[in-house]
Amino acid sequence: MMDELLLSNDNKVIFLILDGLGDIPNPGFDLKTPLEAARKPNMDGLAAKRGVLGRIIPVGTGITPGSGPGHLSLFGYDPVTNEIGRGVLEVLGLNMDLRNGDLAARANFCTIREDVVTDRRAGRIPTEETERLCAMITASVKEVEGVEVIIKPGKSHRFAAIFRGAGLSDKLTDADPHKDNKPFAYTTAKAKGAELAARVVNDFIDRVRDLLKAEPVANGALLRGFSQKPDITPFTKKYRMKALAIATYPMYRGIAKVLGMDVKDEPGSYEEAVDILKKNYNDYQFFFFHVKETDVAGEDGNFEAKVKAIEDVDKFLPGISALDPQALIITGDHSTPCPLKGHSWHPVPLLIVTKTGETDGLTFHEKNCIVGSAGTIYSKELMSLALAHGGRLDKYGA
């Protein structure tokens, strides 16, 4: 339905996404949430003057989302019917160039003794070791059966792989026994048409084992999460807006690329990020501005760091709000409560800065968001609310 209502104009909509923003009362900190404790005069000033508060549920009640579903739903894609695979997220996170038809996989080095995987993580060898081994493999295995192979080291024992060639399918089982002291497992085709991909991956695995046979610890590789760039309606087509993503972390630039957003530069700081936004403001209608530090602090269970991350955003916020977009959305892709040290299912606080809203007149934090006038909605509904406040949706029916 929304398709038919989309207006073409130059109104601007900005999504300022504080990753893992939502939290719960923190014992030891007056049972406050970081958003409640943070001194954020700019955010609260905007909220009180022309803010609409609410909450968003990323996937469903009680469901804890990963970064993929969290972002898909923010941008109005159903996170259950649309999926970004683990391999794809991994190569995106390592800033690799993923193209249509590429087969992506998460990988790591392991220890194999007499065909039994005795240590799936090869004693968590240091990153430098993984870099050395990846360089060795890259130098000698450039292609398998005419399919190009590109690998890149990650942290510790981890790396990622892209297989590039015609006719590859991601309908593959993991080449991973998933437990230590189990026999080594090759990948197998889960569906017709995946035989070539299975053969290529297994040949690659054999060549890696052959190359590493003299290594004392990391003498094999496990590959899993095989996936391809999903077939998703590009954001620009779906919403008739040119979209620019500005993110300091590669994974989020990657997700934006998967959705067909432009990703021009890699900002070195949030000041640079705001500059990129300003510089490109006239050429786009939609901006996805991603902040990672809130989530990192939540994962670490570090209340003060999360408070600081929010206060840091508040400092550069005037640079964004001064552009006076029709709608400025400040929210998160999911909650990462410090007491839980991980992603969670809790609804995410939402602030819409707009001139067409109910103006709740409240500061921005979890408790006020419960009684905010946007209510509690699913994240995938947020885009239509943002477009409405952005003056980009026509009336439905006469």
Place this chain on the structure above:
Amino acid sequence: MMDELLLSNDNKVIFLILDGLGDIPNPGFDLKTPLEAARKPNMDGLAAKRGVLGRIIPVGTGITPGSGPGHLSLFGYDPVTNEIGRGVLEVLGLNMDLRNGDLAARANFCTIREDVVTDRRAGRIPTEETERLCAMITASVKEVEGVEVIIKPGKSHRFAAIFRGAGLSDKLTDADPHKDNKPFAYTTAKAKGAELAARVVNDFIDRVRDLLKAEPVANGALLRGFSQKPDITPFTKKYRMKALAIATYPMYRGIAKVLGMDVKDEPGSYEEAVDILKKNYNDYQFFFFHVKETDVAGEDGNFEAKVKAIEDVDKFLPGISALDPQALIITGDHSTPCPLKGHSWHPVPLLIVTKTGETDGLTFHEKNCIVGSAGTIYSKELMSLALAHGGRLDKYGA
């Protein structure tokens, strides 16, 4: 989707269901609800210290549920696509042994004059009369066309019937004119394959009329609500938890059995019920603890009795909360407001006692629940929230 996210662990989830809990302001009682008026220091203490409040809608906005849909939705079954028939509920309520393939019916004695049902309730004959007539029928009609017939007297003119044999279908019209002074109606098959069942039921009706032809008032029987045990995914399989139901009323033990929960003992009091919970605590992960008195008081329009029922629960609550389950859910299957003297559509107050919640810091009653951080959700979504707080759900997507 939830299937794939279920974790296997020994975390405990307890549902303490106060039947018909929800209410509306009661004139004559300071416009308070029973939950608001009740002195319940234990419940309110748990709520304030680690409670998440919210509300659940059993079936849909404005829809008043019966006990079947009310409980199905609590346990995460869609109450619209899953149905427990009225005949099934009736035989369960009478503590009869319902097996797969059995055909169940509600029944009552009636008065028939020259093939016209002059009184559908046979002057509401006393229970003892119904017991006498049922014994008479049981002694003489043990089977019809090879199908075993089991009947059991209920209250006043009511009884229930089970037909046990191969090839029975519940696709039958009611053998009931539904109004006084209408011609007696036999059942008819509503679908192919129900002919045998129709013939058996109608033969039974004829034999009853023949047996009772000398009775002055109750000289016939009406049967309706034909239904069979529904084909429902067992709770244990659906959620990977062993489940124990503890209920003093047979119908709720029956519903639990239909869902494949274990029902070990019949507690004589709530103290005994708590003892059963304690004794079996190590052997199960999920507990359904049912309290009926709140609903009875609501149906009677008895405010004080409903307050007392809630206060009684509060007295035995420490015996449950001391077990320190990961998630303790206190709510109802529907509202039964005293001023309405019956089930209603009003959202039901919800309290989740947890260590991973937003801790609203409020006492537990209808008004506070409106602003609770669990929001207003459908009852069928409650299980995923309970599993999340129970630490029994993995992350969705990478």
